[in-house]
Amino acid sequence: MAIRLNDIAQACEVDISTVSRALRNDPRVRENTRELIRQTAAKMRYAPNLAARNLVAGTTKTLWLLSPDLKNQIEQEPAQFLSERLSREGYDLMIVLYHNDPAAFRRLLMRLTQHVADGAFIIPAGIAYDASEYASLKKNKYPLVFIDRNVELKGGVTVTTDNGAAAAELVAKCIEGGADKFVILFEKNNSAGYERLQGAEKALSRKKIPCLILNRPEKTDASFLKSGRTAILSSTSTAACVFYEHHKQLFSANPPVAGIFDQWRDRTESFAGIYLCRQDFRGIAEKAADIMLERLKGEKTESGLYHIPAQEFISLKQP
Amino acid sequence: MAIRLNDIAQACEVDISTVSRALRNDPRVRENTRELIRQTAAKMRYAPNLAARNLVAGTTKTLWLLSPDLKNQIEQEPAQFLSERLSREGYDLMIVLYHNDPAAFRRLLMRLTQHVADGAFIIPAGIAYDASEYASLKKNKYPLVFIDRNVELKGGVTVTTDNGAAAAELVAKCIEGGADKFVILFEKNNSAGYERLQGAEKALSRKKIPCLILNRPEKTDASFLKSGRTAILSSTSTAACVFYEHHKQLFSANPPVAGIFDQWRDRTESFAGIYLCRQDFRGIAEKAADIMLERLKGEKTESGLYHIPAQEFISLKQP
DNA sequence: CTGAAAGCGCTTACAG
């Protein structure tokens, strides 16, 4: 039904290989025949079958971005920047969602194994998936670049914010805002949360400011929060608010300040001060693209974490 | 480098066709050989080359969603719902962005022509692109489903909100909020904006309430706005705010109310009342998926607009 | 400059 090279070959009374060459701008085919072929191809609305072409080329000129969803800036913005940049380089970026679903994630990793893309960017979910598919990809040196965080590093490359420095800066902001003690809610199970935790702890211990590191928002130490001004540090405003709601009564006299990343998406009333670290998603995307393109050219990239400085720190609200 | 069927065939000392059958669960191959083949395939970490498979199948089990970007709910939510639903049906959804760039859009339409996906959902940009690629897709009866709006209908299918009814309801809300005249900023160049315009006009003329239909926010009729309470109707809060900013002084005595779609993303201070129509993106996605799956099965779908009722109307702020 | 042939990795009638 669709037009094939063969159809054009017959129409022009030449061999299919000549048609192929003409359409690929091979200088060896005569001006005349080339023109004839190009014109009849256009007239017949010929479109090459990429599956066939990929099969012989062994390459797809396609890259994937595996993302848990599209709810946050960390998913939306790298998607857009990567897509723009890569299309300039001749690659199509396919954004593929796994809905925070481990089964879907594994299924998609498996797809990558099946030659559907020349490489992939991955924004992993918070939890570590025990994905044996990684092993297969790693074995074949499949070009993989993690974005923002990584759950099982071992030789991968990850492009992320300079999370340690950013957390330290948020600490400084909160102190300016009057905080005399900190509650830290950063997750430990992914590289970004872990770096933030480390950065905050280090900054605080240097200044000898007490802090409480919590895994779950419902736990806390009431006596610790009782007096003075508490700062709540977390990756999202939602986490900070959930913590606040759980311990509302402790803050009735002295509302806390909060230091978080990217966007404040909740009501601001309960907090005396709000400080944001805006990540440089464009910078992250550019670096990730650079690394991917290097690897596609066969150059080796040192594995590890690549840190991009935060874009800016802003005070959404001040005490 | 990658393992092929042939490698397994040699390892098991059977023909490649037997390997193919065993791996595809063909009941005709003996239990014993099948097990042997499956196990060695697993051991060698065999992964089929989908380009090859697609070439013979003539199908990709892949669908595209062409989206201008990921900034608004209308792009994010259908993407998520479609992706979830379609993966349940055995299709991979590739979200591909064209950045509101006509050249990129045409390039991607052309890709669709090249057998990279079995069908595509399209969220068209506001402006009409004169894309000759459409002709080629249409000629081959390529399954295309437009979402939210359509710029050149002619025989396509579009799933969208019941925009006329929604606009009428927003009119009613604004009247409840005290509006005695309307400024309408809906765009006329796409089906959604056009339907909204029609719906609002009809509702207003029925109630004999005056309205001003504007193409550009900087124009207006000062005497029209002078007294009483104006309602501003537009698709986005930004459009309403831009209009407000242009004519601030006219509203100093009587702040207007606004009726818009989905989300209010700007400051709310200038407006006395704010009414939102939340579209039912899940409903839209489900319908679009239904239609696509029908078409992939070869069933014909009547072309035209499919209207999904709005999800809810809410008052963000009341006078 | 052009054609005939082999091959990319798989599937699937067709024999046996």
Place this chain on the structure above:
DNA sequence: CTGAAAGCGCTTACAG
């Protein structure tokens, strides 16, 4: 139950 062969639509040495 299994193998030999043809074919999906293209590309690319290899001859001429």
